[in-house]
Amino acid sequence: MSAMTEQSGGPTLPQRRRLVTDIPGPRSRELMARKRAAVADGVGTVMPVFAARAGGGVVEDVDGNSLIDFGSGIAVTGVGNSAEAVVRRASAQLARFTHTCAMVTPYESYVAVCEELARLTPGDHAKKSILLNSGAEAVENAVKIARYHTGRQAIVVFDHGYHGRTNLTMALTSKSMPYKHGFGPFAPEIYRMPMAYPYRWPTGPENCAEEAAAQVIDQIGKQVGAANTAAIVIEPVLGEGGFIVPARGFLPTLAAFAKENGIVLVADEIQSGFCRTGQWFACEDEGIVPDLITTAKGIAGGLPLAAVTGRTEIMDAAHVGGLGGTYGGNPVACEAALGAIETMRELDLPAKARRIEEIIKPRLLTMAEKHPVIGDVRGRGAMLALELVKPGTKDPDPAATATLAGACHRAGLIVLTTGTYGNVLRFLPPLVIGEDLLNEGLDILQDALSRL
Structure with missing residues (x-):
């Protein structure tokens, strides 16, 4: 996967994580204040960061931060944002x-x-x-x-x-x-x-x-x-x-x-x-x-x-x-x-989804061996998840899940939580994401688990 991805009507979007402010940055915080004033509170926000551009495997926010995308807008942008066709x-x-x-x-x-x-x-x-x-x-x-x-x-x-x-x-x-x-x-x-x-x-x-x-x-x-x-x-x-x-x-x-x-x-x-x-x-x-x-x-x-x-x-x-x-x-x-x-x-995106599983799943299984907070690793293709539990039990641990997601967000990795018990961390990267970004995102997750 190229380090750059073409965006129609604009310059190429570099395929790398880049943090220039805290997450969220000052412009995103300003926009979040406007959202609170104008948008009904029932519309929640996973990550208080406002997007400016997106493509390939990254989302660039209004403060110039470039975030690795493991969410795809909840499985929507499998072909990437602004795919040429x-x-x-x-x-x-x-x-x-x-x-x-x-x-x-x-x-x-x-x-x-x-x-x-x-x-x-x-x-x-x-x-x-x-x-x-x-x-x-x-x-x-x-x-x-x-x-x-x-x-x-x-x-x-x-x-x-x-x-x-x-x-x-x-x-x-x-x-x-x-x-x-x-x-x-x-x-x-x-x-x-x-x-x-x-x-x-x-x-x-x-x-x-x-x-x-x-x-x-x-x-x-x-x-x-x-x-x-x-x-x-x-x-x-x-x-x-x-x-x-x-x-x-x-x-x-x-x-x-x-x-x-x-x-x-x-x-x-x-x-x-x-x-x-x-x-x-x-x-x-x-x-x-x-x-x-x-x-x-x-x-x-x-x-x-x-x-x-x-x-x-x-x-x-x-x-x-x-x-x-x-x-x-x-x-x-x-x-x-x-x-x-x-x-x-x-692009044969079914094959790319299988390749994403080949990269992500073994690393998640290795993390599970080291961290008893991970009760289960599951999913297929580019639809994978960790279920977090209180170590030594199968009791759901939504607090640990929220903490882990927050740590990933602050480090520039977009991840989503899910599950009936709120204790599942899910991974839905765009199917066109570069393997270097996949591995960097997994490094961030691994680091966040180690500090959990």
Whole structure:
């Protein structure tokens, strides 16, 4: 990876960490004061640093500090910020028109994105898509479609799952604070099942897949009834719940159960999709072919776009006019998505994600051997995490997690915390990051662990 990355319309952005002030610097502190005065307090901030430019594997702040990016805007900028093809195609579209509404006068790029999704998503069956603005919209529409297609109402979701912040997707989401607390009542007919969480399974990881799947199937039968279940909605690798990789065998058993009972299997690939786990989609790891797949985040190189893609007979179930939205599939975002997919293919970003795992995971495992605060190392590709616990136990240690993240931030490394218990440090670097930056970021993490 070059030490410089091209930025459209401006000079190259050096691919190095550089600290010229404390983190946050004076300009960021000034802007944070303005934010507190003008922006609702409910909009949180992970790192009180204001961005000025970004590209490759770095974010440059308004004080001139250059920070190593292990967050990718929460798995959005997998192709990097201002990727050449994204900027070129989106800029050209801006000059043509910004909006007509795809439901009024459609445009080719909307169709082209749907054609790409049909090619890229798992399965060789006939597929169609709808385009939307956000991951929550995608999940909500997947539920609408599944209910219409089956004529059923019940939706099955899982412990530690996260699906969005709208009323329905809050109901689907497992964690209360900060996502659901105080915002109820929530949508009905949502049923939560155990997740095959290997690190925390009571009888050990070797029994996790079989026992968890048996519990889920039993509970659906007792509490819901398979004949009443419209959809099973699951993240193939859980995101906000703590980067949990379900025990192998769990997802195939659920997929078989869904197929046997006419239940729509919805794979929520909003955080795990588009090359992030070393494959185009995480469900490919165990050969899962979902009936519907929801995507967003990495789909358009940083522009807001989301999709539901699925079997034609399911996607076509809803009446004309029942699906859509004013901004869904905005033409600028569609062109950005085509540019992002072009970049993913040209640079073989699934392979780059696997290479990132080859660099990061062994070092995390070595850190775990030295630091008993690390209870688990997990993830795939460029979606990796540490779960922190009180040494000698499996008791979550969110305080240590926050301290570790803060130390990384002050040293110029952007990292994110996550997890139901707030005790997981997650790593989501851009898939185009240079290996030197990866290793430097890991050096910062190692140093912060040593001082923890």
